Amino acid sequence: MKRRIILSLLVMILALMPISTVFAQSGGLLNFALSGNPDTLDPHKTAGTLTFQVIKSFYDTLIEPDITGKLVPALAESWSTSADNLVWTFKLRKDVVFHNGQSFTSKDVKATFNRILSDATASPKKGDFASIKQIDTPDAYTVVFTLNAPFVPILANFASGWGAILPSSLIESGHNFGAQPVGTGPFKFTRWLRDNKISMVKNDRYWIKGLPKIDGVQINIVPERTIQVQGLLSGAIDVVDIVDPEDLPVLGANKKVKVTKNLTSQVLVMAMNCSKPPLDDLRVRQAINYAIDKQTVLDIAYGGGMPGSTFMDTGNAYYTDYTSLYPYNLEKAKQLVKETGVGAKELTIHVPQNYPLHVKAAELYQQMLEKAGMKVKLQLVDWSSWMSGVYTERNYQLTVIGHTGKLDPDGTLAGYGTAKRYVLWNNQTAANNISKAALTADLELRKRLYTEALELMAKEVPFMYLGTSYRYVGMRADVMDFRMTPSLDTFDFRWTELK
Amino acid sequence: MDFVKFFARRLGRLLLTVFIISTLVFFVVRVIPGDPALIIAGMDASPEDVQAIRVKLGTDKPLLSQYLVWLSSIARFDFGTTLISGEPVIKLIMERFPLTLTLALLGISIGIFVAVPLGVMSAVKRWSLWDYFGLVFSQLGMAIPSFWLGMLLLILFAVKIRILPLFGADTPAHFILPAVSLGFARAAIILRMARASMIEELSKEYIITARAKGLTERMVKYKHALKNGLLPVITVTGIQFGYMLGGAIIVEQVFSMPGLGRLFLFGIYQRDFTLIQGGVIFVAIIFSLVNFLADILYSIVNPKIRVE
Numbered sequence: 001m002k003r004r005i006i007l008s009l010l011v012m013i014l015a016l017m018p019i020s021t022v023f024a025q026s027g028g029l030l031n032f033a034l035s036g037n038p039d040t041l042d043p044h045k046t047a048g049t050l051t052f053q054v055i056k057s058f059y060d061t062l063i064e065p066d067i068t069g070k071l072v073p074a075l076a077e078s079w080s081t082s083a084d085n086l087v088w089t090f091k092l093r094k095d096v097v098f099h100n101g102q103s104f105t106s107k108d109v110k111a112t113f114n115r116i117l118s119d120a121t122a123s124p125k126k127g128d129f130a131s132i133k134q135i136d137t138p139d140a141y142t143v144v145f146t147l148n149a150p151f152v153p154i155l156a157n158f159a160s161g162w163g164a165i166l167p168s169s170l171i172e173s174g175h176n177f178g179a180q181p182v183g184t185g186p187f188k189f190t191r192w193l194r195d196n197k198i199s200m201v202k203n204d205r206y207w208i209k210g211l212p213k214i215d216g217v218q219i220n221i222v223p224e225r226t227i228q229v230q231g232l233l234s235g236a237i238d239v240v241d242i243v244d245p246e247d248l249p250v251l252g253a254n255k256k257v258k259v260t261k262n263l264t265s266q267v268l269v270m271a272m273n274c275s276k277p278p279l280d281d282l283r284v285r286q287a288i289n290y291a292i293d294k295q296t297v298l299d300i301a302y303g304g305g306m307p308g309s310t311f312m313d314t315g316n317a318y319y320t321d322y323t324s325l326y327p328y329n330l331e332k333a334k335q336l337v338k339e340t341g342v343g344a345k346e347l348t349i350h351v352p353q354n355y356p357l358h359v360k361a362a363e364l365y366q367q368m369l370e371k372a373g374m375k376v377k378l379q380l381v382d383w384s385s386w387m388s389g390v391y392t393e394r395n396y397q398l399t400v401i402g403h404t405g406k407l408d409p410d411g412t413l414a415g416y417g418t419a420k421r422y423v424l425w426n427n428q429t430a431a432n433n434i435s436k437a438a439l440t441a442d443l444e445l446r447k448r449l450y451t452e453a454l455e456l457m458a459k460e461v462p463f464m465y466l467g468t469s470y471r472y473v474g475m476r477a478d479v480m481d482f483r484m485t486p487s488l489d490t491f492d493f494r495w496t497e498l499k
Numbered sequence: 500m501d502f503v504k505f506f507a508r509r510l511g512r513l514l515l516t517v518f519i520i521s522t523l524v525f526f527v528v529r530v531i532p533g534d535p536a537l538i539i540a541g542m543d544a545s546p547e548d549v550q551a552i553r554v555k556l557g558t559d560k561p562l563l564s565q566y567l568v569w570l571s572s573i574a575r576f577d578f579g580t581t582l583i584s585g586e587p588v589i590k591l592i593m594e595r596f597p598l599t600l601t602l603a604l605l606g607i608s609i610g611i612f613v614a615v616p617l618g619v620m621s622a623v624k625r626w627s628l629w630d631y632f633g634l635v636f637s638q639l640g641m642a643i644p645s646f647w648l649g650m651l652l653l654i655l656f657a658v659k660i661r662i663l664p665l666f667g668a669d670t671p672a673h674f675i676l677p678a679v680s681l682g683f684a685r686a687a688i689i690l691r692m693a694r695a696s697m698i699e700e701l702s703k704e705y706i707i708t709a710r711a712k713g714l715t716e717r718m719v720k721y722k723h724a725l726k727n728g729l730l731p732v733i734t735v736t737g738i739q740f741g742y743m744l745g746g747a748i749i750v751e752q753v754f755s756m757p758g759l760g761r762l763f764l765f766g767i768y769q770r771d772f773t774l775i776q777g778g779v780i781f782v783a784i785i786f787s788l789v790n791f792l793a794d795i796l797y798s799i800v801n802p803k804i805r806v807e
Binding site for chain 1 (some may be wrong): 531532533534535537538539540541542543544545547548549551552554555583584585586591594595650653654657658661664665666667668752753754755756757758761762765768769770
C-alpha cells in the first residue's frame, strides 16, 4: 500500500514536470514580454498604447511611418492632395488579402472610416478624422476623401494605429474585432488568453514579399519587472520592450542578452496650471524652470535622456533648442522666489502613482524646489483620478506626466494657447499659429508657424520641460532587427529574425 | 426538515447580503473620482468624443436611472458587459474563476496537509524538536510576505535550477510554486490554530476519563481529542479560504497568471463599473458559500453542535 502511494506520487511529480521543449525555441517563434493586458484588439475603440503596440502586427494602415519617421506607402501605393488641401486621393495596392481570404479594395477603406466616424462606435479617435465630409470610391482601388476644411495632419492620422483598415464584410456583420482581430497585417491572430498571452502566426500572403521572417510571435503578458528580466536572462523571453534603468547592470553582465538604447518620442514635463495664482505669474514659472537640474532628474529618474526646452520631443524635426533661456540656476530661482513671495505658501505636485518613474521624478522636483525656497507637497493619485481630477477638471497646481509622441506636430500641439488644454495657458498668437499650420501642406510655412509657437511656449513656460528620455529594449543576443515604429512606440516584428 | 429551514434562512441572508453589498458598491464606485469614458478616451480625445463614449456606456444618465437599469438586469442574473472591453462580465469571471479556485484549493490543501499534522504533532509532543520546528515554521510563514516568497521560489526553481516555468498558467507545473507561496502563510495560521486547539482539548477532563477507561494513548489522542480539536480549525480554514481568493491577486501578479484577482484589479484601475459590481457580487456569493460549507462540515464532524 505504502509503496503504491509513493509510486503514484512519483508518477504525479513526473507528470507535472515540464518537458524541456516547452522552453526551447522552436523554429522561429519569438517570445515577447508585455507588461500589461490590452483593453481590446479593436483599433477604433481605444486610445490605449498597449492595444496599438499589439495590433500593429494584425492590421495595416493606408500609409505608415518608416524607420526614420517619414510617411511611406502601405496599403495605398500612392496619394495626392488637391491644391486647396481639401481632396485627398489614395491609390490602393491590388495584391492585398485579408486574413479571412477577402481581397482588399476601396470598399474596405470606406467602410473602415465610416465605422470610425459612426456614433455607434464612439471611437476616442473620431476627432482625428472628423474633418472628413465625404468618402468616394470611383473604382475598386481608388479612395477619395473630401474634407470640410483643410486639415493636413490627417495624413499622419491615416498612418497611426487607429487608422487601421478592417474588412468591410466583417464590419457589416458586426464582427467583434476586439476579441478576434482580422486585418491584412503581417501576422494572423490565433489566440488571446486574457492577462496571459496573445499568439499570432506568420501571414503567408502578406503584401510585402519575404516578410515577415519569423514564423510567429507569442506576446506573454508578464506584469512583474523582475520576472521579465529573469525571463530574458534564462531565455524564456526573447524581447522585453522596456527595461528599467535599474536592471541594466544585471542584463549587461550577461553575454546572451543585449540592450539597445534609443531616444523615445515622449515629452516629459511638469505641467503648471497657469490660470491660478501663484502659477499665473510668469516669474514663478520661471523660478521653477531655473530650479530644476534637468539632466540630473533625467539620469536618476528616467535612466538618462536629452533635456528639453519646449513642448516637443527633443528628437523631433520640429524641435528647436531653447535650453539657454532657462538653464539650471539656483541663485536666479531663489531670487525669483523671494521677489514673488511664492515661498510663503505650499504648492502641491500631483503624480499618477501607477508611473513609478514619474513618482521618482516628482520626489526630485520636490527636493530641488525646496532648495530654491519653495514649500512643496507631493500628492499621489491613481490614473483614473488623475485623468478626471487633474487632466480634465484641472484641479491641480503642478503635475508630472509624459506626453506620448505623435507623427504630426499638430497631434502634440493642437489646442495649446487656449483653455482646451490642461495647463490653461492663454496665448492667442501661439494658438493661431498652431491652427493655421494645420491648414497648409507647405512644409516650410508649417515649420515656421510651429517654431514661433514653440518659442512662445519656451519663453512663457506653461510647463517645466524636462526633455525626452531613452528607452532601453532588452533582447536575447540572437534576436535581429526588432524595430519600434518611431513616434508611435509600437512594435514591428516584420523584419525580426532569430539567428 | 430542520435542514431545509436552515438552508432557506441561509439563502435569504445571502441574497440580502448580496443586495446590500451591491447597492453600496454601485454608489461607491461612482462617487469616488474617475470616469471610465476618460480612461477609454485617453489624453488626446476631444470633449465631444468623450461625451459620445459616455452616451454609449450609458454613464451620462442620472445615477438613479442607471441604478434601476442595473438592478433590473441583476434580478435577471444578467451581469451586463464590461465598460472598457464590451465583453460579458460573467464570461470574463467564468474564464478566470477556475484558475483562482484551483490556486486557492491547492493553497489551502497545502495549508491543511502540512499544518494540521504538524500542529497536532506539536501539541501532542509539546516542546519537542517537532514542536520547535512547527513554531519556527509558523513564525516564518506569518512573517514572510507571499509575493516575496514567490519571487524567491521563482528565482530558485525557474532561473537557477530550471525545473519549473517562470510565468504563465498552461501546465500543472505552473501551479506548483504559486500554490506553495500561497499555502505557506495559510499553513502558518492553521498550524497555530491546530496546535492551540489540540493542547486545549488534551487538557480537558474527558481525556482523563478516556485514559482511565483504559483506552490506548493513540485512541485518546487521535480519536477523542483530535475530533474536538479540529472544530476551530475548520472555522479558521473556511475563513482563510475566503481570504485566499483575495491573496491570490498578489500571487497572480508575481506569477503572471490570469486569475480573478488581476481581472478585478484592472477593473478598479479603469473604473469599469460593471466589472467591479459583477466581481463584488461574485466574491460575496463565493464567500457566503464557503462559510455555509464550513458550517455544514462543522455539524458533520460534531453532530452535537447543530447550527443555530
